[in-house]
Amino acid sequence: MLGLSQLLQAVTLGLVLLLPLVNPLTSVALLLSLSGNMTYKEVKHQALMASIYVFIIMIVAFYAGQLVMNTFGISIPGLRIAGGLIVAFIGFRMLFPHARHEKSSIVDAKHQEMLNEGSENIAFVPLAMPGSAGPGTIAMIISSVSTLKGNSLGFEPWVLLISPAITFAAISVILWICLNGSGVIMRLIGKSGIEAISRLMGFLLVCVGVQFIINGVLEIIAVH
Numbered sequence: 001m002l003g004l005s006q007l008l009q010a011v012t013l014g015l016v017l018l019l020p021l022v023n024p025l026t027s028v029a030l031l032l033s034l035s036g037n038m039t040y041k042e043v044k045h046q047a048l049m050a051s052i053y054v055f056i057i058m059i060v061a062f063y064a065g066q067l068v069m070n071t072f073g074i075s076i077p078g079l080r081i082a083g084g085l086i087v088a089f090i091g092f093r094m095l096f097p098h099a100r101h102e103k104s105s106i107v108d109a110k111h112q113e114m115l116n117e118g119s120e121n122i123a124f125v126p127l128a129m130p131g132s133a134g135p136g137t138i139a140m141i142i143s144s145v146s147t148l149k150g151n152s153l154g155f156e157p158w159v160l161l162i163s164p165a166i167t168f169a170a171i172s173v174i175l176w177i178c179l180n181g182s183g184v185i186m187r188l189i190g191k192s193g194i195e196a197i198s199r200l201m202g203f204l205l206v207c208v209g210v211q212f213i214i215n216g217v218l219e220i221i222a223v224h
Contacts, residue, residue: 006159007166014167017144021137022054022171024178026201030131031182032189033094033198034122040183046123047179053128055172058141061133062164065142076139077223080216083135088209090126094202097195132175135212 027050035043060068069079148160155163189197 003156003159006155007163010153010155010159010163011167011170014163015170017140018058018137018167018171019174021134021140022132022175024132024175026204027127027132027175028178028182028185029197029201030205031122031127031179032185032194033201034126035182036194040187043183044180046127047176047182049123050127050132050179051172051176053124054132054175055168057129057133057138058168058171059165061138061141062145062168065138066145069142076143077216077219079139080135080212080219083130083138084209084212084214084216086126086209087130087134087212088206090130091202091205091207091209094198095206096202097198127179 031043031046031050035046038046069075148164
């Protein structure tokens with residue numbers, strides 16, 4: 001009974017730490033802004049695949065993230081800065097969708113590609129990475145590994161073994177529920193509402209990306 005109580009406590013703690021970083025509502029707005037030409041069935045497929053990708057990213061980050069970063073010599077500040085650049089780039093594309101002259105923009109090309117290939121390309125980028133499991137989420141997961149190894153909270157070993165997977169699964173289910181309802185929201189607010197959300201989300205993503213970069217630079221300064 002004590003073990004189950006510890007498991008519940010560990011999963012709850014994980015949800016409290018990670019859900020604000022994953023921010024499913026932000027992912028819903030991002031999906032709405034990128035799914036204007038998709039059918040309801042395609043939106044549901046994107047929601048399912050994005051949730052699965054988020055679970056996989058979190059599992060890999062927890063069990064192999066530190067090893068991968070050490071192998072390639074990547075630091076947490078480097079991860080934050082790189083993720084911030086990606087987020088800011090996506091935000092600029094959403095904020096200025098009509099900034100195209102002689103050539104089609106990358107967003108237009110992506111939309112056409114999605115139409116031709118069954119809209120298979122937004123579930124991983126940008127919905128799962130960096131929309132949901134972004135640099136902040138990955139950094140939090142990797143940094144929490146050392147804390148769990150120290151077992152400062154006194155959890156049972158089997159609780160530490162399975163609670164991360166249960167936490168990541170719960171977050172993925174919550175994300176799927178939110179994204180799956182985006183089709184209903186899309187039908188209610190219409191194309192003009194989606195465009196407005198897209199501009200707003202673009203601005204917010206630029207701000208988030210810049211903040212990631214600032215945090216990374218500050219961490220580098222603090223180390224030195």
